[in-house]
Amino acid sequence: MEFFKFERDIPFMSWGKYTTTISLLTFAISLFFIVTKGLNLGVDFTGGTVLEVSYAQPANLDRIRSIFVTLGIPDASVQNFGTSRDVLIRLPAKHQLSSAKLSETVIASLKELDESIQIRRVEFVGPQVGDELLENGALALLFVSLGIVAYLAMRFEWKFGVAGIIANLHDVIIILGFFAYFQWEFSLTVLAAILAVLGYSVNESVVVFDRIRENFRKMRKAPATQIINNAITRTMSRTIITHGSTEAVVVSMLLFGGETLYYFALALTIGILFGIYSSVLVASPLLMLLGVKREDLVKPEKKQQEEALP
Amino acid sequence: MNRYPLWKNLIIAITLLVGLLYTLPNFYGESPAIQISPLRITAEAGLPLLQKVEGTLKKHGLINEGTLVEGNSIKIRFADTDVQIKARDILQSELGTDYIVALNLIPNSPEWLNSLGGLPMYLGLDLRGGVHFLLQTDMDGALSKALDRYSSDIRSTLREQKISSAGLDRQDSQLIIKFRDELLRSKAEAELKKIYSDLDVRTQDTGRDFRLLVSIKPEAQTRMQSATIQQNISTLRNRVNELGVAEPVIQQAGTDRVIVQLPGVQDTAKAKDILGRTATLEIRMVDDENDIDAALRGQIPFGTELLTERDGGAILVKKQILLTGDRITDAQPGFDSDNQPAVHVTLDSNGARIFKQLTRNNVGKRMAILLVEKNRAEVVTAPVIREEIGGGRVQISGRMSSMEARDVALLLRAGALAAPMEIIEERTVGPSLGADNISRGFNSTLFGFLAVAIFIMLYYRAIGVISILALGANLLLLISLLSILQATLTLPGMAAIALTVGMAIDANVLINERIRDELRNGLTPQLAISAGYERAFGTIVDSNITTLIAGIALFAFGSGPVKGFAVVLCLGILTSVFTAVTVSRAMVNLIYGGHRKLEKISIGTVWKPKAVKR
Numbered sequence: 049m050e051f052f053k054f055e056r057d058i059p060f061m062s063w064g065k066y067t068t069t070i071s072l073l074t075f076a077i078s079l080f081f082i083v084t085k086g087l088n089l090g091v092d093f094t095g096g097t098v099l100e101v102s103y104a105q106p107a108n109l110d111r112i113r114s115i116f117v118t119l120g121i122p123d124a125s126v127q128n129f130g131t132s133r134d135v136l137i138r139l140p141a142k143h144q145l146s147s148a149k150l151s152e153t154v155i156a157s158l159k160e161l162d163e164s165i166q167i168r169r170v171e172f173v174g175p176q177v178g179d180e181l182l183e184n185g186a187l188a189l190l191f192v193s194l195g196i197v198a199y200l201a202m203r204f205e206w207k208f209g210v211a212g213i214i215a216n217l218h219d220v221i222i223i224l225g226f227f228a229y230f231q232w233e234f235s236l237t238v239l240a241a242i243l244a245v246l247g248y249s250v251n252e253s254v255v256v257f258d259r260i261r262e263n264f265r266k267m268r269k270a271p272a273t274q275i276i277n278n279a280i281t282r283t284m285s286r287t288i289i290t291h292g293s294t295e296a297v298v299v300s301m302l303l304f305g306g307e308t309l310y311y312f313a314l315a316l317t318i319g320i321l322f323g324i325y326s327s328v329l330v331a332s333p334l335l336m337l338l339g340v341k342r343e344d345l346v347k348p349e350k351k352q353q354e355e356a357l358p
Numbered sequence: 359m360n361r362y363p364l365w366k367n368l369i370i371a372i373t374l375l376v377g378l379l380y381t382l383p384n385f386y387g388e389s390p391a392i393q394i395s396p397l398r399i400t401a402e403a404g405l406p407l408l409q410k411v412e413g414t415l416k417k418h419g420l421i422n423e424g425t426l427v428e429g430n431s432i433k434i435r436f437a438d439t440d441v442q443i444k445a446r447d448i449l450q451s452e453l454g455t456d457y458i459v460a461l462n463l464i465p466n467s468p469e470w471l472n473s474l475g476g477l478p479m480y481l482g483l484d485l486r487g488g489v490h491f492l493l494q495t496d497m498d499g500a501l502s503k504a505l506d507r508y509s510s511d512i513r514s515t516l517r518e519q520k521i522s523s524a525g526l527d528r529q530d531s532q533l534i535i536k537f538r539d540e541l542l543r544s545k546a547e548a549e550l551k552k553i554y555s556d557l558d559v560r561t562q563d564t565g566r567d568f569r570l571l572v573s574i575k576p577e578a579q580t581r582m583q584s585a586t587i588q589q590n591i592s593t594l595r596n597r598v599n600e601l602g603v604a605e606p607v608i609q610q611a612g613t614d615r616v617i618v619q620l621p622g623v624q625d626t627a628k629a630k631d632i633l634g635r636t637a638t639l640e641i642r643m644v645d646d647e648n649d650i651d652a653a654l655r656g657q658i659p660f661g662t663e664l665l666t667e668r669d670g671g672a673i674l675v676k677k678q679i680l681l682t683g684d685r686i687t688d689a690q691p692g693f694d695s696d697n698q699p700a701v702h703v704t705l706d707s708n709g710a711r712i713f714k715q716l717t718r719n720n721v722g723k724r725m726a727i728l729l730v731e732k733n734r735a736e737v738v739t740a741p742v743i744r745e746e747i748g749g750g751r752v753q754i755s756g757r758m759s760s761m762e763a764r765d766v767a768l769l770l771r772a773g774a775l776a777a778p779m780e781i782i783e784e785r786t787v788g789p790s791l792g793a794d795n796i797s798r799g800f801n802s803t804l805f806g807f808l809a810v811a812i813f814i815m816l817y818y819r820a821i822g823v824i825s826i827l828a829l830g831a832n833l834l835l836l837i838s839l840l841s842i843l844q845a846t847l848t849l850p851g852m853a854a855i856a857l858t859v860g861m862a863i864d865a866n867v868l869i870n871e872r873i874r875d876e877l878r879n880g881l882t883p884q885l886a887i888s889a890g891y892e893r894a895f896g897t898i899v900d901s902n903i904t905t906l907i908a909g910i911a912l913f914a915f916g917s918g919p920v921k922g923f924a925v926v927l928c929l930g931i932l933t934s935v936f937t938a939v940t941v942s943r944a945m946v947n948l949i950y951g952g953h954r955k956l957e958k959i960s961i962g963t964v965w966k967p968k969a970v971k972r
Contacts, residue, residue, distance in 0.1 A: 053965050053967070054967070055967050056967075100791070151626075151784065151786075152626070152627050152630065155627075156627075166788065166790070167786065167788055168787075168788040168790065168791040169785075169786060169787050169788060169791055170626070170784065170785070170786035171784070171785050171786075172781075172783060172784040172785070173782075173783050174494075174782035174783055176782065177492065177782050177783050181917065184915040184916070184917070185915070187915050188911045188912060188914070188915035188916065191911045191914070191915070192907060192908045192911040192912075195907040195908075195910075195911060196904050196907055196908075199903060199904060199907060200904075203900055236916075236917075236918075236919070236920055237850050237853075237919065237920070237923075239920070240850060240912060240916065240920045240923045240924075243908050243911065243912050244854075244857065244905075244908060244909075244912075244923075244927065246908050247904055247905035247906070247907060247908025247909065248861065248905055248908075250901075250904040250905075250908075251861075251864070251901040251902070251904050251905050252901075254897070254900045254901040254904055255868065255897055255901055258896065258897045258900060258901075282875065283871075285871055286864075286867050286868055286871040289817070289867045289871075290863065290864040290867045290868075292813070293810045293813070293814070293860050293863045293864070293867070294857070294860035294861055294863075294864070295860070296806060296809040296810055296813070296860065297802070297803075297806030297807075297809070297810065297856050297857065297859055297860030298806075298856075298857070298860065299806075300801075300802045300803075300805040300806035300809060300856070301802040301806065301853060301856055301857075303802075303805075304798060304801040304802045304805060305798050305799070305801075305802045305853065306794065306795070306798040308484075308795065308798075308849055309798065309799075309802065309849065309853055312850070312853055313853075316857070
């Protein structure tokens with residue numbers, strides 16, 4: 049089997065104008081939604097309590113809600129999730145209520161209403177802990193970005209580092225844009241997924257960059273555009289197959305992983321799809337824009353000889 | 359050219375064998391068990407206890423599937439959870455309160471595997487159910503309490519040295535002592551510096567008076583903080599023991615936090631109750647003048663309380679508290695001058711002064727040491743005061759065995775929290791959700807693997823089969839590493855295993871595409887194989903290092919489950935590079951390397967363009 053039969057190199061670079069426009073547009077739209085709608089931060093970051101309970105019969109949400117009104121927590125959100133017998137309850141972080149006692153009181157009241165209740169999960173996070181987690185998350189994002197730029201700059205050249213990181217932060221912003229627009233819950237595991245995407249997506253760019261470097265050495269006379277087009281075309285089959293494989297696993301997670309892994313897998317799915325796009329159609333045009341030259345990668349031989357002289 | 363030397367093949371074979379060996383325990387599963395361990399460190403869980411336990415089980419017709427003495431605890435395996443719970447209830451009532459009888463799980467792997475140290479992966483709470491608490495110590499409160507203590511100590515020192523001050527105030531984290539003239543101040547300064555090495559004493563002149571500013575030295579503060587958190591941890595450990603939890607985790611997190619994880623605990627309310635219990639020590643006088651029998655009949659004299667002693671006897675104790683436990687700086691078991699077991703207690707300077715006064719005024723009377731928990735007081739011991747005791751070294755003796763002395767010392771040291779703690783994070787996962795999570799994680803990995811395997815084998819034929827075998831080897835090595843390291847596997851960790859499967863194939867795809875590329879360029883099959891592996895290697899390393907950077911950052915900044923994810927991701931990258939580069943190469947070499955004239959390799963269609971424009 050062979051899917052990819054390219055007679056000649058695909059002129060990716062001549063599409064640069066369109067792809068840059070598309071990128072800038074999606075980027076701007078994503079940023080717009082992040083700013084206007086904001087992320088729907090999960091309990092991990094905001095602090096608060098989440099209870100997952102299941103009943104023997106379909107749950108009566110109105111009666112559960114009325115309990116929270118009598119408990120003095122009218123802003124509790126009560127919703128079905130998965131099946132009609134499973135209920136997810138979210139309580140906002142309240143400073144005046146003794147946090148540790150809160151879940152106990154709630155569980156006791158719920159038990160009074162219906163004995164068949166089964167507690168599947170209780171998560172309580174103090175607001176302070178939530179703030180710290182958010183801070184650490186942001187720091188992790190920063191350090192991953194810096195680490196990747198530094199590595200690319202060392203292994204290749206600074207232009208590659210800059211192009212790579214812009215392309216990949218572009219992916220991250222777009223994932224965040226999706227989460228903001230659909231108001232999907234942004235939890236600690238989603239953050240982990242985003243960081244994994246960052247590493248994974250750079251991985252993608254590196255493969256193309258590697259080819260570009262090799263081509264600069266091999267195709268001595270060719271202009272940069274042709275070199276990049278050739279590099280992308282030649283790695284195309286690998287790009288698609290690898291992403292397809294990863295995507296197959298992630299889709300399997302999306303389908304069989306259950307509620308907890310759902311948003312994690314979703315973030316990865318978006319990340320992988322945009323990862324292909326960005327590594328091919330964002331990172332490389334950026335590299336062109338930054339004016340990558342053969343001299344950046346292949347040291348002029350004359351200089352070496354001069355150094356060799358006593 | 360495509361042949362590995364024997365040693366290389368051997369190393370690969372041994373690695374895979376070891377991987378298989380340590381992955382094995384995960385397939386045997388675990389069976390329900392009971393863990394019996396003594397509540398007090400001094401008691402032993404040896405052969406006599408084992409015989410007693412076995413006898414008890416036989417008497418009630420409960421069949422055990424094997425016993426195991428491990429460290430200071432006995433583990434008994436049962437066929438199912440019904441028998442396990444029945445046995446737990448019976449043993450708990452037969453053995454009494456001196457032993458903790460906890461539900462546990464023991465791996466089913468055979469003896470020879472256990473002796474090699476083969477253990478199944480350690481499952482996180484989200485996979486087996488349980489509670490996770492993060493507790494925060496109120497350090498500010500502890501420091502401010504310490505400052506209060508110092509302020510009264512300083513007051514009494516100045517009084518003893520007959521240095522008159524014009525007032526002592528507390529302001530934030532320092533004490534301000536005012537003096538009328540400079541001479542008095544310098545005298546006080548010298549005195550305080552001599553006695554309190556932990557305090558920082560500085561002078562300050564204002565228009566009207568001469569001042570001394572006293573604060574706790576930073577190094578003393580750090581020392582105090584670490585002592586506080588250590589005492590809190592040992593107190594929590596004692597309390598958790600009462601819950602009868604097998605393998606609880608109690609560890610420090612950061613400078614002022616403690617993580618408590620209780621696998622398998624269902625009754626979170628009780629757990630919180632016991633963890634959050636505040637215990638304090640009090641010293642009061644025993645009321646021997648009034649009739650205890652009258653008190654037992656209900657006529658309790660005014661100002662006294664009827665309490666029970668540790669041995670169960672009733673005792674009448676005055677309500678006035680003379681000294682509290684926060685004056686105790688240390689307590690150690692030992693022996694008194696008559697070679698009788700005793701507890702040596704060290705008090706801080708102010709406590710020593712109070713104690714000296716108390717003992718001087720009450721020679722011949724009995725003093726009661728009480729442990730107060732949740733408004734319930736219990737008399738630990740009530741010795742007779744023989745003489746005035748000064749110097750802050752107090753000896754509690756009388757009617758106790760050396761074992762009891764050790765317990766009392768432990769209680770005095772660790773009965774109470776050094777500073778109040780608050781639960782700032784709680785995560786509870788029910789056992790059914792845990793089991794669900796395991797099957798979900800397993801299924802996503804399995805189906806993901808199958809999808810990738812089918813496609814790769816169709817696309818790359820024989821080489822594809824090798825790639826998938828390498829991928830399987832990767833999974834094997836990853837799981838064996840996780841088992842050997844006993845890293846905690848959580849649901850995100852399982853997701854990372856699945857993700858690794860998807861990502862690890864990348865290295866093989868890179869190699870296979872390279873080989874096709876070289877064939878397309880007209881190289882002979884043997885040359886194409888070797889060039890393909892060699893050229894792809896650089897790319898594989900580069901691209902994996904970037905993902906590794908992300909994994910390391912995740913590990914450094916993540917917490918709990920995210921850390922678990924990061925560990926699996928990093929290990930997965932390492933194993934996948936190894937398997938893709940060496941294991942698959944070894945297999946290719948074994949199949950193709952031997953042929954001198956290789957006509958064709960089975961790597962799917964190698965399509966050649968009609969004209970390549972360069």
